[in-house]
Amino acid sequence: MRDKLILGRMIPTGSRVHELDPRAKITAMLLFAAALILSGGWAELAVLAVFSVIVLTATKIPLRTYLRALRPLRWLMLFVFLFQLFAGAGAGAAADSAAWTLGPVTLTAAGLSGALLAVSRMALLIVFTAMLTFTTTPSMLSRGIEGMIKPLSRKGSTGAERFSLMMRLALRFIPALLEESQTILKAQAARGADYEEMKIKEKARLLMSLLVPVTVGAFRRAEELTTSLEARGYRIGAPRTSYRRLSWSGADTFFTLLFVLLLAGTLTMRLML
Amino acid sequence: MSERETVIELKNVDYTYQAGSPFAAAALHDVNIRVRRGTLVGIAGGTGSGKSTLLQLVNGLLLPTGGSVSVLDHVLTPGMKKPRLNSLRRRVGLSFQFPEQHLFEDTVEKDLMFGPLNFGMPREEAQNRAAEALRAMRLDEALLKRHPLTLSGGQMRKAAIASVLAAGPEIVMLDEPTATLDSAARRELISLLERLCREEGRTILMVTHRVEELLHAADEWIVMHEGRAVFQGGPDELAGRAGELGGWGVAVPxxxxxxxxxxxxxxxxxxxxxxxxxxxxxxxxxxxxxxxxxxxxxxxxxxxxxxxx
Structure with missing residues (x-):
């Protein structure tokens, strides 16, 4: 189970992208998503694709790994493709240019192009999110978000800190719970109920049976964790220094500016073309 | 003892977790091991030395990424189409670390019957086996109707081990079964394993990082260190190499x-x-x-x- 889920885990390669401030990377990510949403056609998308390939190469993580991050979402992407193909904006609009018709179903060149565009956008977005999580540890990520929302919150409020702690704990729990369900599945396989050998109905029943022990385990862990946080003097709103301070450097400004330019460029292209 | 047949044989076995992905982590290198029927084998080694991986390979939960694993009449090799392994798993029981966390049914009895039923035993026989396994672990039969999560820690651990024994495996593998047990329960568990081995002729593989608790009982020892089987031999041989134990991450008993x-x-x-x-x-x-x-x-x-x- 964990073998397949590679989104959300840092891959250390020591590249310059890894060393960037998480705030710069999150901002860049948001700018990229905005550019992606605002892009109107293949020309803009091509620019974005070339740009992202350059950034992905800079992370020194093989491109193949990014493609693997797409795998778990392949069915969703197929669904988006089909949906866009038959019900998207381009599908019905130009019925006269129908390339292929079967009863009520009409396939148009515009529809095909629109569907491909939608899927490509989605793929680029996923790959780019993967870039963020592959190059940033979850704790740095949550620290980055904390740093970004802190200026927005009222003075003296602990909202940012609470949010950041909550997120860090949630991120910490996901792999732990996955691992726990995997060991239970293994223990069941050892007692003759091999998940991989089962029919779909039996699989569903077995997964249901996981619900109780995994939930109980999650509560147990949560309880132990809060006790241990308290025992080590953790208190929301307590004055605290950071283990790792975020420091914004010239490279971060450069990186963010690149994405600002990208967004501006996409917008201009959209308006001009 | 040498005339006893070999029931487990690992030849040049390698195992890499998540092979081919950026998270690939080698766990075993070139492991060669033989275990004969009816012996009690202790497996020692530091944390992360590959002990647990070794047990999972023998049960077919993992397929080797190199070499071959022969268990009873099955041979597991890298890249083979995963065969249906229930006939093997019925005969090779595996109890995981913290087995009490793997109880999932709503009564102890159902949990104990889970294995036997999966291996195709009729309901009545499964029920008998469950009660028998519980007795073998010296637990009160009144516990059968209880919810597993209401048992005490020690009872839960024993019930979980009973759930493996209930299927009547010829080879019983236990991953650190004595961790977190108190010393009396630990001794009791080991004498039980000894009885299973000596009286019923079962092969026992037990992972432990406390060599002393099993030293009097084990016929043979395997020491794992950084994914390699650095030692396999009898207790006397182990005693002769006590000086090396520290370097392998095992406390000298x-x-x-x-x-x-x-x-x-x-x-x-x-x-x-x-x-x-x-x-x-x-x-x-x-x-x-x-x-x-x-x-x-x-x-x-x-x-x-x-x-x-």
């Missing part, structure tokens, strides 16, 4: 240290094999001391020496 102290002080002992129990050790020392014409009181001194170690 008390009995061994005690015996080493004695042999360095009474050289006439050094030709003897290491006694397995405290009584045997006291006896050997007494004979050596009496034989040398020294004063008595051996057993008493031995205890003192052990205690100060």
């Amino acid at each position: 008390e009995q061994l240290r005690c015996w080493r102290e004695w042999t360095s002080r009474l050289p006439q002992l050094s030709s003897l094999p290491m006694p397995r129990t405290a009584e045997e050790m006291a006896g050997a020392i007494e004979r050596a001391v009496r034989g040398a014409g020294g004063s008595g009181g051996g057993p008493e001194r031995e205890e003192n020496l052990c205690a100060t170690n």
Whole structure:
């Protein structure tokens, strides 16, 4: 189970992208998503694709790994493709240019192009999110978000800190719970109920049976964790220094500016073309 | 013992977790191991040395990424189409670390019957086996109707081990079954395993990082270190290489240290094999001391020496 889920885990390669401030990377990510949403056609998308390939190469993580991050979402992407193909904006609009018709179903060149565009956008977005999580540890990520929302919150409020702690704990729990369900599945396989050998109905029943022990385990862990946080003097709103301070450097400004330019460029292209 | 058939054989086995992905992590390198039927084998090693991976390979939960694993009449090789392994798993039971966390049914009885039913036993027989396994673990049958999560820690652990025994496996593998048990429960569990081995002829593989708790019982030892099987041999051989244990991340067992102290002080002992129990050790020392014409009181001194170690 964990073998397949590679989104959300840092891959250390020591590249310059890894060393960037998480705030710069999150901002860049948001700018990229905005550019992606605002892009109107293949020309803009091509620019974005070339740009992202350059950034992905800079992370020194093989491109193949990014493609693997797409795998778990392949069915969703197929669904988006089909949906866009038959019900998207381009599908019905130009019925006269129908390339292929079967009863009520009409396939148009515009529809095909629109569907491909939608899927490509989605793929680029996923790959780019993967870039963020592959190059940033979850704790740095949550620290980055904390740093970004802190200026927005009222003075003296602990909202940012609470949010950041909550997120860090949630991120910490996901792999732990996955691992726990995997060991239970293994223990069941050892007692003759091999998940991989089962029919779909039996699989569903077995997964249901996981619900109780995994939930109980999650509560147990949560309880132990809060006790241990308290025992080590953790208190929301307590004055605290950071283990790792975020420091914004010239490279971060450069990186963010690149994405600002990208967004501006996409917008201009959209308006001009 | 040499005429006994080999039931488990690992030849040049490699195992890499998540092979081919950026998270690939090698767990076993070139492991060669043979286990004969009806022996009690202790597997020792530091954390992350590959002990648990080894057990999962023998059960077919993992397929080797190199070499071959033969267990009973099955041969598992890299890249093979995963065969249906229930016929193997019925005969090879595996109890995981913290087995109590793997109980999932709403009564202990259902949990104990889970294995037998999966292996195709009729309901009634499964029920009998469940009760029998519980008795074998010296648990009260009244627990059968209880919810597993309402048991005490020790009871839960025993119930979980019983759930593996209920299927009646020929080979029983346990991953650190004594961790978190108190010393009385630990001793009881080990004497139970010994009985399963000696009286019922089952093959037992037990992972532990406390060598001393199993030293008197084990016929053979396997020491894992950084994914390699650095040692396989009898307890005497292990005693002979006690000096290397520390380097393998295994604490030298008390009995061994005690015996080493004695042999360095009474050289006439050094030709003897290491006694397995405290009584045997006291006896050997007494004979050596009496034989040398020294004063008595051996057993008493031995205890003192052990205690100060």
